[in-house]
Amino acid sequence: MNGATNPEDIARLFVERVNARDAKALAELYAEDAVMAFPPGQETVGRDAIRAVFEDLVAAGPKFEFEEPLPALYYGDLAMTSTRAKDGTGGRVQVARRRPDGTWVRILDRPEAPVG
Numbered sequence: 001m002n003g004a005t006n007p008e009d010i011a012r013l014f015v016e017r018v019n020a021r022d023a024k025a026l027a028e029l030y031a032e033d034a035v036m037a038f039p040p041g042q043e044t045v046g047r048d049a050i051r052a053v054f055e056d057l058v059a060a061g062p063k064f065e066f067e068e069p070l071p072a073l074y075y076g077d078l079a080m081t082s083t084r085a086k087d088g089t090g091g092r093v094q095v096a097r098r099r100p101d102g103t104w105v106r107i108l109d110r111p112e113a114p115v116g
Contacts, residue, residue, distance in 0.1 A: 003103030004029070007079035007096040008069040010106060015066045021058040027051035029106055031097060036109040067092070079104065085112070 004010045010029050017025040027047050030036070036044045036053070044053050067083040077098040085092055095108040 003099075003101070004096070004105070005103060007072045007081045007094075007104045010081065010094070010096060010104060011069045011083055012066060015064045018054075018058060018062070018064045021061075023051055023054035023058050026054040026058075030109070031105045031107045034105070034107050034109065036106075036111070038109070038111050040112060072096075078107075 004013055013029055014026065017029070027050050030047050030050050032047050033045070034047060034050060036050050038044060038053060044050050065086055067086055070082050070084075072079040072081045079096045079098075080093065081096060082091055082093045089112040092112070093110045094106050096104045097107045098104055
């Protein structure tokens with residue numbers, strides 16, 4: 001699988017991979033030690049655990065729509081990305097890290113950040 005060449009690419013790749021029902025490829029968008037605030041009210045730590053969550057997610061068969069990311073904020077090899085959720089769950093915020101090969105992976109992911 002091709003990696004993200006910039007942090008904003010991860011949002012598009014995520015939608016493509018979830019709609020292809022590919023939990024393994026979804027998990028590859030995350031660092032080995034990534035932390036995801038999902039399922040709601042919980043933290044999932046590590047790529048293997050994140051993959052297990054995605055296996056359940058893709059088995060449920062949802063269809064995701066692409067949400068245009070806001071411009072990333074950079075701090076060296078770190079970037080904060082975000083999108084406004086089309087499904088009314090609020091905003092989505094992630095932190096990505098540039099790997100030595102120049103591709104980006106998520107290290108922190110809050111896929112549902114309620115507004116209000």
